[in-house]
Amino acid sequence: MVGVFCILLLLAGCSGSALDSDTNQPTPSVLVNAGANQTVNEQSSVVLNGTAQGTTDTLTYSWSASPALNITHEDISSPAATFVAPTTTETITYVLTLVVTDGNGNQGSDTVEFQIVAVNEAPSAIITVFDPIINSAFPAGIEVTLDGSDSSDVDPADSLDPIAAWRWQQTAGTDVLNNVSLNGDSIAFVTPILDDPNSLSFELTVTDQEGAQDSVTITLDVLSASQTQPTVDAGVDHQVFSGEIILLTGEASTSISSGLPLTFDWLNDSELVPVINNRSAEKTYAIAPLVTQTELVTFTLLVTDAFGNEVEDNINVRIKPLPLRNINDTGVTLQASLTQNGTQHQSAFPGQDGQRGQDIISENGLLEKAGRGEQGFDFTKLDAIGDEQDETSQDWSCVRDNTTGLVWEVKTDDIGLHGNEHSFNWYQEELNGGFEGNVGSAGLTCNNSQCDTEAYVAAVNQAGLCNFYDWRLPTPNELLSIVHYGNVTGTKIDLNYFPNTNDFVTSPLWYWTSQPSADGVSDDASQTAWAIDFTTGNDNFLNKSSLIKIRLVRGGR
Template identity: 30%
Template sequence: MRLVPLALVALTTLTACGGGGGSSDSSTTAATVNAGTDQQIIEKSEFTVSAKGSPSDGTFTWERVSGPALEGFPAEGAEQTVTAPDIKLDSELVLKVNYQTDDGQLVSDQVSIFITSNNQLPVAVITQTAPEELPSQYNDVITLSGEESADIDENGSVDSYLWTQLDGPDLTADSYTNQTISFTHPLLESNTAMTWRLTVTDDEGGSASTEASFTLNKTVEVIIADAGEDQQVIEFDTVTLDASNSEIVTATKSCFWEQLTGETVTLANQNQCITTFVAPDVDTDSELSFEVTVTDSKSRSDTDTVIIDISPKPLGLINDTGMSDCYNNSQKINCGSEDFPSQDADIGRDSVANQLDKVGQGDLAFDFTKMNEYADELPDDATSFSCVRDNVTGLIWEVKEASSTLPPSTTDRAATNHYTWYLNGSSGVQTGSVQGAASSTCPSTSNCGLQTYINDVNSSDFCGGTNWRVPTYTELLGLLDYAKQGESSILNSDFFPNQPSDTQLSTDGSSFMPYWTSQTAADGTSLSQAYIIDMSSANDLAYPKSNTAFVRLVRTPGE
């Protein structure tokens, strides 16, 4: 009980007047109220609070101060019968009674009601909801549900689920804490029982469990081979054949792979469930098929087949760079670095050079065939040849003649001859062309411009063609072997011998071996420059057409 007086008044007045005298006494009794003693009760049970007040002519009003919500409050009257609220946790309910007397005094008192939670444990229920048709069979997805589990408290709920397998074959469920769990009916040699326990916990922390047993049926086939999914790969890919998902009822199994169709490949290990091979070089989409035989420890076996579709690698009709190593900013590194990705040695033609089915020969992915002056193919080891066919691009390239002298005392196709950029187009001489002086940088008595040299070569039906021309920038770039940087020339001298000196056209003695392309540089209206590629450094630049540079002619067969 708590006593809180709000008004306490005692007043005594004494007055005297003149020669006579008299007295009058007046006093007010202080009001009090008592809310009763604190109580200990159980949730949802009835309890009564009764207050007493003095003087007895006052009125009582009850209100909730703190604690769980209470129906019917505020309320009037000295005595109140109340039903304790439904609570989740033990709680203290504080009630206050206010007492007001007829003369206006107001006092109050509080009482505590300690309410104990009386949680009813939930009920756990297991049902099988899938497959729809029972009994379940091998490879069926079995679903067990705890949906019918319930908390019997009026405002209660099931907060969590926990599934535990107590008996049966090893099963892997999709989750062990969901309302439902699913798993696949395993391969079984005999009918087998499985037992699961479901534990449910309500929102007040109460838990209950139940167990249920089900029968898993035996399988007609006690071994099922699985060669894996069919695959689509690119030539030269490493292909993995995987039969590890084959199912058996015994503890161990063995596998044996055999190729059924397609170009023969070499399996890394035919007697392993997982093996690999390198997809062969193909020119068109091709198909390989393989069969795996899976055998259990009781010598029972089953087979399955997998199809591997192989497509040609999209290498394109241009040459790679000739690089077989990868680099960072300063040194050689392992290819495949995430910091320096997609390097030529890692993803280009050169990266699969040892697997390419070449027509001729050449470093890495380069593929050249030597030809005589009539365009007949020669052996790869021929030492005398007039032109070279690039088997990647299909282009035929001029091979220069050796020369022990400098122009003009040279032969027409001597490597040391050099020319100004002077070319004809569809409408005549191209803009910016400059005709070099006769018998100056070449032996021609007409002039030393490019077109004169082209005409001379075509007139001789050199290497079986009359369509020789100056190469485009891209065509000439395709001959560069960047792995030869640091040498006097970055062309392969085995196929392009008789190259000029790298200082012949240098003005300061440094290495400089410029070769013309047919492409004019867009330098404004004069168009006075064309692109050259320096065969000593692989640099390219716009070069005045009036200057002289070397040339290596090219032609396209069939044109």
């Protein structure tokens, strides 16, 4: 028995020596297993998990990665976490470490390796055609653009530059890519002009940043020269009043030189039958007929080429009845080109004053007037007691503007109260902008006792011009309403109704208005008032002490 005990003792001593040599480190208080190593695809969602055992049941988990990754770990009391495998062009290894802490502060850790494998999906080649197709085919002789910029890659290495290269080639048909760069995202070429219809085929190959490719082919049918029709544009829809100019500004062209010349024919389908000035012109005009209610008229431009191809386009023009007027037009009926003004219609320059408004309606004979007057102006002469006078009368003292309803003073060529030589400084006790102006004196060139505007208004009202007693200075807009900008030489007013206004046609011919000006203020008081120059039609502010003309008005406001 003693021998057996010694043998056991020797065995025990040998066993202890072996264990001590194999386990030099103490057993950790927290045992952790981060899981098995894995291989995953780029951009895939990866689930992390692990197990742990510590000195307490309460454990706290923490994941980290090298190189760094964005790990989502919402509950640190659980080992479960996720991350998205990053985009890569080659296999890359990430080492993830799980550190676990128990309730006594003891820690343990373990690592796991993830190999991220590059997975590249091929790009998608796309061709877009931006040019017009006629009956599923392209005209001959036109420029066509094929655009590949919409080509895409669902897993780009660089989201800002997903496609690394484009490569174009023509695979069928007459060569149209000579001297055309084939390495851009688009190509442009001119369709061939041939006697027979033909087809052109093109291939686009795109390569993504990781070397994958995709190709797409497109075939374009091209018309023959004689099948290629002209293009035509009849203009834009618009509306006018009766008597105004209807703009027929057509445009037509052909890509086939042998298709020239083009002929034009303007047509309309309306029972109103507007008169077209020149039906065979590409650009022309018509006079809007008189209507009592709004009418819609369609004009069609028919274009024929030398092959006999006919193409048409149309515009709709809404014609409205003459409007009720309470403001005058400018008097301008001339139309301008790039080099001159004239009476001819300028189709190439639409929307001018001379194509719209009361003046051109009057010139076309569709403006009804209560009286007479140049262009769109409508005036009636009144005698000394305010009665209407015949148009031919040479004895009138006032003029009624039948458009605005205002009644105007007429100047005389003598030295009487209304003499055209008299001048006045501006003076107004009320509504003067803080400064009344200077009271006039008898030594100035007027026939009333005080040569200022307010004194003159009082004198005219006392005399009862044309049997009216409410004369006043006009506002700027009222005085501008009788400016005749259509008079290209001489005073800008209808001298048939406002005689004795043309004494100073080579220099400013200012007339006062009732409006003080905010310009020229001193100590918060306006030192100037607005005036209108009947030589140019311009307005300006003048010092209130300036001696200039007056034309009084009544009515309105």
